Amino acid sequence: MYAVEAVDIVKTFGDVRALDGVTVRFEPGIVYGFLGPNGAGKTTLIRVLTTLIKPDSGTARVAGIDVVTDAVAVRQRIGLAGQNAAVDEYLTGQENIEMVGRLYNLSPSDARARTDEVLERIELTDAKDRQVRTYSGGMRRRLDLAASMVGRPEVLFLDEPTTGVDPGSRLNLWDLIEELVDTGTTLLLTTQYLEEADRLADRIGVIDHGRLIAEGTSDELKNQMGGDVVEIHVTDDDRGSAFAALTRVATEEPKQEGNSLTIPAPNAAHTLTEVVRELDAVSVTPRDIALRKPTLNDVFLTLTGHKAEEEKKPAPSRGRRRQS
Amino acid sequence: MTATAEKLQKRVGVRETLNHISVITKRNMLRNIRLPQLVFFATVQPVMFLLLFNFVFGGAITEGTPAAPEDYINFLIPGILVQTAVFGATQTSLGLTEDLATGIIDRFRSLPMARSAVLAGRTIADLVRNVFVNTLMLFVGFLLGWRFEQGFPSMVLGVAIVLLFGYSMSWVMATIGLTVKSPEAAQTAGFLPIFPLVFASSVFVPVETMPSWLQTFAEVQPITILTNTARSLMLPEEVAASLGLDTGTLILQSLAWTAGILLVFAPWAVRQYRRAVD
Ligand SMILES: Nc1ncnc2c1ncn2[C@@H]1O[C@H](COP(=O)(O)OP(=O)(O)OP(=O)(O)O)[C@@H](O)[C@H]1O
Ligand SMILES: [Mg+2]
Numbered sequence: 001m002y003a004v005e006a007v008d009i010v011k012t013f014g015d016v017r018a019l020d021g022v023t024v025r026f027e028p029g030i031v032y033g034f035l036g037p038n039g040a041g042k043t044t045l046i047r048v049l050t051t052l053i054k055p056d057s058g059t060a061r062v063a064g065i066d067v068v069t070d071a072v073a074v075r076q077r078i079g080l081a082g083q084n085a086a087v088d089e090y091l092t093g094q095e096n097i098e099m100v101g102r103l104y105n106l107s108p109s110d111a112r113a114r115t116d117e118v119l120e121r122i123e124l125t126d127a128k129d130r131q132v133r134t135y136s137g138g139m140r141r142r143l144d145l146a147a148s149m150v151g152r153p154e155v156l157f158l159d160e161p162t163t164g165v166d167p168g169s170r171l172n173l174w175d176l177i178e179e180l181v182d183t184g185t186t187l188l189l190t191t192q193y194l195e196e197a198d199r200l201a202d203r204i205g206v207i208d209h210g211r212l213i214a215e216g217t218s219d220e221l222k223n224q225m226g227g228d229v230v231e232i233h234v235t236d237d238d239r240g241s242a243f244a245a246l247t248r249v250a251t252e253e254p255k256q257e258g259n260s261l262t263i264p265a266p267n268a269a270h271t272l273t274e275v276v277r278e279l280d281a282v283s284v285t286p287r288d289i290a291l292r293k294p295t296l297n298d299v300f301l302t303l304t305g306h307k308a309e310e311e312k313k314p315a316p317s318r319g320r321r322r323q324s
Numbered sequence: 325m326t327a328t329a330e331k332l333q334k335r336v337g338v339r340e341t342l343n344h345i346s347v348i349t350k351r352n353m354l355r356n357i358r359l360p361q362l363v364f365f366a367t368v369q370p371v372m373f374l375l376l377f378n379f380v381f382g383g384a385i386t387e388g389t390p391a392a393p394e395d396y397i398n399f400l401i402p403g404i405l406v407q408t409a410v411f412g413a414t415q416t417s418l419g420l421t422e423d424l425a426t427g428i429i430d431r432f433r434s435l436p437m438a439r440s441a442v443l444a445g446r447t448i449a450d451l452v453r454n455v456f457v458n459t460l461m462l463f464v465g466f467l468l469g470w471r472f473e474q475g476f477p478s479m480v481l482g483v484a485i486v487l488l489f490g491y492s493m494s495w496v497m498a499t500i501g502l503t504v505k506s507p508e509a510a511q512t513a514g515f516l517p518i519f520p521l522v523f524a525s526s527v528f529v530p531v532e533t534m535p536s537w538l539q540t541f542a543e544v545q546p547i548t549i550l551t552n553t554a555r556s557l558m559l560p561e562e563v564a565a566s567l568g569l570d571t572g573t574l575i576l577q578s579l580a581w582t583a584g585i586l587l588v589f590a591p592w593a594v595r596q597y598r599r600a601v602d
Contacts, residue, residue, distance in 0.1 A: 050434045053602070065332060073332040075436040086431035090358045091351065102347045103437040105340055131358070147431065 001064045003028040003155050003186040004049060009058035011044050011210075018044040019055070020210035026203060028063075028154070031181050033201030034190040035296070037304075041210040042190035043083055046159045049188070050080045063154045076104075079153035083160050085144040087132050093119065094128040097146050104151030111150075118146040122176065138169030145176065149185075156180070158189040162196060174199060194296035204296075208304050221299045228265040229298060230275050233288040235259065242286070245278040255301050262298060265291055333436075341438035348432075348445025349452075352419060356453050362415070366457050370408050371464055377404070377528055378468055398473075401465045402554030403527035405458050405483060406547055409490025410518055412454045416494040417501025417510040419446050420597075424505060429601060443597060447494040454490045458483060473560040482557035485578050489550050492582045495589040502596035521547045526555075546581040553578045 002025045011019040018041045026032045034042050047053045049062055051071040060067045063077045087096045094115055101111030119125050122142045132140060141161065148156055161177065162170040177200055181187055191197050197204050198218050206214040206221070214221060234242045239259055246254040249271065250263035265271035272291045279286060336344070356362050382396040423429050423442070432442055462470070462483070472479040496517075501510040524538055525531070525547035531539050542548050553574040556564035564571065 052430060052433055070332045070334070072335060072436055075434060076333065078434065080431070080434040082427060082430055082434075084427050086427045088351065088355070088428055089426070090355050095351075095354065099347055099351055100431070100435065103344060103432070103435045105343070105436065151435075 001028070002026060002061065003030075004032070004060075004062055004188060006045070006049065006060040007058055009045065009048055009055045009060060011041075011048060011053065011055050017210050019048070021058070022207070022210065022212050023058075024205055024212060024215070026186075028186045029184055030202040031177075031187045031189065031200055033197040033204045034188070034207050035192070035194065035197045035204055035300075036190070036207035037192060040207045042207060043159055044210075045207070046080070046082075046157050046188070046190060050078055050157055051075055076151075077154040079148035079151055079156045081141075081144045081148040081156075081158045081161060083163070085140040087140060087143050087147060089133040090131055092129050092131055093124050093135070093143050093146075096132060096143060097150050100147045101150045106151070114150055114152075118149050121149075121179075122146040123172075136169075138165050138172070141165055141169070141173065142176070145173075149180070153185065155186045155188065158187065160190055160192065163192065170196075194300065198296055206300065206303060213303050214299070218296065221296060222294045224299060224302070227294075228268050228271075228291055229262050229294050230265045230272050231260055231262045231290050231292060232275065232279070232286040233260050234284060234286050238284045238286075241282045242279060242284050245282050245284065246275065248278055249274045255298065336436065336438040341441065344437045344441035345444045345448065348441045349448045352446055352449030353452055355419070356415075356449060365415070366412070366453055367460065370404075370411070370457055370461060373407070374400075374404050374461060374464055374468075381528065397465060397468050397470045398559055399555070400528070401461070401470045402482065402486075402558050403525075403551045404461055404465070405486045405554055406489070406525075406550045407522050407527050408457050408461055409454050409486050410493050410522060410547065412450065412457055413490055413493035413497045414511070414514040414518065415453060415497075416446055416450045417497040417514045418507055419450070420498055421501045421505060421507040421510040424502075424600060425507060433601060439597075440594070443498060443593060447491060447498065450494050451487065451491045454487055458487065472558045474557060474564075478557040481575075482554040485557075485575065485582075486550055486554055489546070489578060489582045489585075492585040492589070495586060495593050498593040499589050499596050502593060502600045505600060521545055526551045546578075546585075549574065549577045549581060 005025045007023050009019050009022045010017070020041075022041070022045060024032075034045065036042050044053070048055050049060055049067060051067050051074050054068055062074050065074050065077070067074050088099075091099065097115040097118060098111050101114050102108065104111075106114060116125075119128050122145060124139065124142055124146065127135065127139060132143065135143065141164075145158070145161065148158070158177070162173050165173060174196070177187070177189070181200075189196075189200065191200075201218070203215070203217055204221060205212050214224065216224075230246075232242060232246070236259060239261075242261060243254060243256065246261055246263050252264070254261040254263045256262075263271075263275075268291060272289075276289070356366065378397055378400055382400070420443075423446075429442065433439075497510075497514050500513050504510050504513050524534070524542050525545060526542065527547060531542040531548060534542055552567045552569070553571070556567050556569075556571040556574055567574070569577075
């Protein structure tokens with residue numbers, strides 16, 4: 001049985017095809033990461049899989065259960081932490097989690113015990129008696145994560161769990177999520193950060209314009225780039241001539257990000273030597289030059305023609321746009 | 325995992341539903357106590373209304389009231405109870421639209437909880453709030469000289485009928501709120517039907533003082549019926565008799581309005597809720 005099995009899911013909003021035939025399957029016990037830029041359809045896919053919206057066509061099963069015909073049974077087995085923390089500002093941390101526990105049909109005493117457990121785990125025990133409106137953005141996120149875990153879900157959905165969180169708290173959240181995974185929960189998360197997918201996910205689905213454009217482990221995706229790349233950094237003035245020089249070495253146009261230029265290096269060190277020679281011929285001394293493994297960013301550029309992290313937007317920690 | 329082998333739960337059971345309703349009710353009650361603006365609208369504002377109407381308008385309005393001048397407070401209190409309960413019902417639309425806006429409803433919908441719990445828990449919490457506010461009104465009224473004349477059970481019956489009506493109005497407000505969706509719009513849209521109903525009624529003045537076209541409307545509309553019902557259960561019997569209808573008929577009419585409003589607006593609110601979230 002698959003933990004998640006979605007077949008040919010289509011969902012449109014007016015003329016926007018938010019999901020344009022997504023098919024994805026994965027087995028229990030892994031972390032699956034959906035990677036995609038703003039508006040790719042990540043949230044829409046999560047909302048279909050967590051029974052919040054019905055797909056226009058296609059079928060989806062979570063823990064082997066159809067999300068449309070058996071929504072209640074699916075909800076008993078999942079946890080969701082949506083893109084914006086859905087916690088009650090005027091309840092304390094503890095009251096929030098206990099409430100969610102009770103709504104998962106835990107008895108009052110179970111709900112309380114389980115709340116203590118997850119708050120401990122999420123390191124909010126000290127703040128549990130404070131109303132949530134006094135929490136920082138990172139604390140709210142963690143509380144939201146606690147709420148999604150309190151019902152001991154088989155499959156946990158986290159929609160951009162670290163968006164809008166400062167870098168320090170992000171590292172903390174990553175640790176937490178990794179710990180969670182150790183306990184065997186199947187996890188589906190979405191992210192706009194390549195680094196995050198690389199670090200957390202066993203398998204990655206790259207999603208763009210409502211379509212799954214690539215899938216595999218982080219290494220598999222990197223191998224699609226055909227191995228190593230040469231990356232150089234140059235000054236503003238040298239950029240033009242460096243671009244021309246790299247074009248002469250590679251069979252394709254260099255990928256450009258600011259003053260950094262990248263080309264595939266099928267012959268590794270040999271390609272590197274060629275690059276140095278060509279640069280020297282036009283009297284360009286790069287500020288930095290490296291032969292390296294491709295990153296997911298390279299993959300994304302290759303697959304979509306645009307960067308994964310452009311037009312990044314800060315996620316508001318409270319309030320949200322309506323999404324249905 | 326043998327999910328397909330075990331029997332899948334198709335819907336939420338009755339006992340679970342009741343639990344969910346009580347959990348959501350408790351959550352909304354905590355919010356009612358903790359949000360400063362809600363506390364203000366549940367305490368300072370209604371007391372202010374009571375004092376204003378009693379002292380500022382009382383003298384002028386007393387002309388032509390069935391009760392003796394010094395007894396305006398006895399005339400006013402039953403009306404104020406109705407006004408407070410109906411104003412309090414607007415809380416329902418505010419609470420629901422705020423929940424829609426913060427996304428907490430999405431969390432609820434991803435949980436194996438009864439869908440009805442969101443609306444039931446909201447309206448019940450607002451009923452509890454109305455019980456509190458009306459008790460406060462009676463207490464302040466008592467300090468201002470209000471006395472009930474037909475015994476404690478009659479007075480309590482009157483209050484209960486008013487609160488029940490307020491509960492049915494919560495469903496009207498839920499329908500309005502879930503239709504307009506934003507908290508700001510809900511606030512405005514909610515008071516739109518309420519103001520003419522409350523002020524063109526016997527709440528503050530006897531309807532005989534109104535122009536005849538307005539009197540016709542004021543006499544038949546539910547706020548007047550409810551106010552007269554509460555009066556006929558609290559004022560001295562001879563004054564109550566001057567209201568034109570006997571107590572039994574008034575009670576029946578009040579309950580009929582309450583039931584009618586519930587029958588129309590409860591399903592309507594549920595439908596608007598589905599539309600708002602799906
Ligand atoms: N309720 C809605 N009504 C209209 N359009 C919608 C709605 N929800 C999503 N969309 C559109 O569908 C597309 C996919 O949106 P979605 O929220 O799934 O993207 P996303 O990958 O989660 O993006 P982000 O990284 O910004 O969260 C976008 O073009 C979005 O504007
Ligand atoms: Mg999203």
